[in-house]
Amino acid sequence: MLSPSRREKRRVCIVTAEFHGLFKNGGIGTANTGLALSLAEAGHEVVVAYVDAGLVDFDERVAEAADTIAAWAQKGVKLEFVPRNPMLRAGHEDHVAASFTVFQYLRGRGFALVFFNECGGQGYFSLLAKRAGLFPDAPRMVVVTHGANAWVLELNEQLYWSLHPISVDFLERRSVELADDLVSPSRYLVGWMGEKGWRLPASTRIIQNALPLKPNATQREAAIDEIVFFGRLEARKGVELFLSAYTALCAKRDMSRIKVTFLGKFSRIEGVHSGVYVLERTRTWPAPPSLIAELSQEQALSYLSRPGVLAIMPSRAENSPCVVVECIVGAVPFIATDSGGTAELIAEADRARCLCAGAPEALVAAMDAALDDGAPTAQLAVSQEQSRELWLDLVDETSAASA
16 A cells, blocks of 8 residues: 555544633643644644533533634634533543543544543543454544643642542553554653653654744844743742742842733642732832733733843743743743753754753843843754654654554
């Protein structure tokens, strides 16, 4: 049999609970959206199966999303909602129930290839049924790593509070183990899984995310007049590190003319609403910071793209942070911590300017240098075009293997 050409249309499904237009900005949604657009632009038939955790009335939810569905259809992406099973007591807010309804949705749909996120374990029952011979004509199934629940809890220093995170951990681990192919955007996360005893499939590869971004070649030479913490306001994103470093920077130099903004969703830190936590920790600063939590990805990038803005991403660890790619492609000056898979995204020659160690004194030194010497920008280690080609190669290979 001839190997399939990329010109041959393949019917591909992306199963996710995060997608642009239905879910406020987040790295997983951005990655899934970029993948869907890349496949559609290459001529594949793309269906996004959306697992809405807040779904109550199916018909009403679909009707509310009519404009979004129509807009994506114009881009070659068919957006469908996975209906909940009325025989199950729980809805999609329960990860086990959601995974089972995904399996019921996929049967008989004729997909050649299905992508699952590992987080949430939505592919578990589909993968298990295929291995058990209970899924006739099952498609090739690829699991993509974005950051398992156990990884998030570890970085946020949160304890398991009930059986819920334990069951999620089981679903995610088994989904990875049962996958026909595993794709991680970073070597770091594959290494973390190995250290934690996860069993990885023989077909495990590293492909960076292909994101829905428009390059901005404009270089901004304006002096820095605003520093923006860019990311969700939670412990693993380095909120405490930034607060400590900026407080120390204020003690070192006059920061009264610099505006500070926190750009990201709220969460909780040490049991306190993160917005309240930030305001309490910044009472001694020369001016109170601005907190912006409701912008979409496009709006957030527009905000960062103004002259004089320096983005700070001081995470404890990241898989393959979309915010870093967004800044690089958008020519937004930034400083990030050299943690997790972040360095894998940045051209080696630019890492010293844009990365610092995850300690307050290191971040103080990096911000101090940027204020004196100019804001640092960078190039990607792997171009977005190369990443898209690797995703398309994967579709070709997996389609051939399942033919």
